[in-house]
Amino acid sequence: MASKYIISISEFCNNYGVDEVFVMHFTEAKLIHLKKEGEKQFIQEDELPKLEKMVRLYHDLGINLEGLETIAHLLDRIDEMNKELQSLKNRLRLYE
């Protein structure tokens, strides 16, 4: 399988066209966790999809950082609710 990527914040920002403030905002909101290596902080590969999603919403819809943070929390809730819904649907099959 592909090797484990870690991405420097500047590399991320250059590729996705956002400012470092963007990454720091989501770090402070504890939506992503940076990996410390010596003095520098890195983004782990597993966190990339979450950040990418925020970048897309930022560029596509012009949502500000506070709005994105709120959306991230709501999306987590939707995700949980979808899982719950699926398990309820599976349980409902018992009675069909």
Add this chain to the structure above:
Amino acid sequence: MEFIDYYKVLDLDKSASTADIKKAYRKLARKYHPDLNPNNKEAEIKFKQLNEANEVLSDPEKRKKYDQYGKDWQHAEEFEKAKQQQQYSGRQQYSSGDPFTYSGGASEEDFSDFFESMFGSRGFGRQQRQTKFRGQDFNAELQLDLRSAYTTHKQTLTVNGKNIRITIPAGIENGQTIKIKGHGAPGVNGGPHGDLYITFSIANNTAFKREGANLYKTETINLTTAVLGGEITTETFDGKVKLKVAPGTQNGQQVKLKGKGFPVYKKEGAYGNLYISYQIQMPTKLTDEQKELFEKLKKTNL
């Protein structure tokens, strides 16, 4: 191939100004953006249509061409030319029979046949979202039947023309999604590959109902077995077992066969339980002899 009314997609009329188009597009994009509508196919399609409509109507050249040929587009000479050019290029990746779709927004292949025949599959000066670093994720749905979900097994899938062999752990749930890391689209600028997400749809055509690792089944027993007790043979998921029916068994009474259920996901050797509900078969037609015997029973106040 059908004509697509891009004005209708954006809920505008033909006289709409550039500003109107921009506004309408933004308004609808806020509603149907795929990142805001997880697992919502309808929104995904709608968003693609919006992007396509915006692509055409916000570009003065494309809009002009579209307006000019409008509903008569099929007779346009340009169309014929474009069609010929398109015959050998275009969509190789995702034909209509293919269960795989992209997630997370539009990509180059996402334009309709209508669009491609009018503007070419490569478009011109298209400002589409492209992979910036990490590759795109792929989503796929895989149909299984309950029998094959009972054992851990390997299956070969074709994703984008590449075969990959995946292991499907026993006990996978209906609707469960597993991530196959690195099997999405390749990244750019040294970015990692995207991932492949496979959602399982499990059809159950067995006599068992499943809830998680537990299985449920109804077994019919006759009246005398219920009253006097006895032994029956029943089918579990992996073979027959003999069951002792207790005297005085009630209709709907349930027995638990420990460990005879479904495998617990990713817990090797662990199984749920099988619950058997008894349904007592009430006799509807009695022989004279049976009737006589029941009359006798009646006298005993049974």
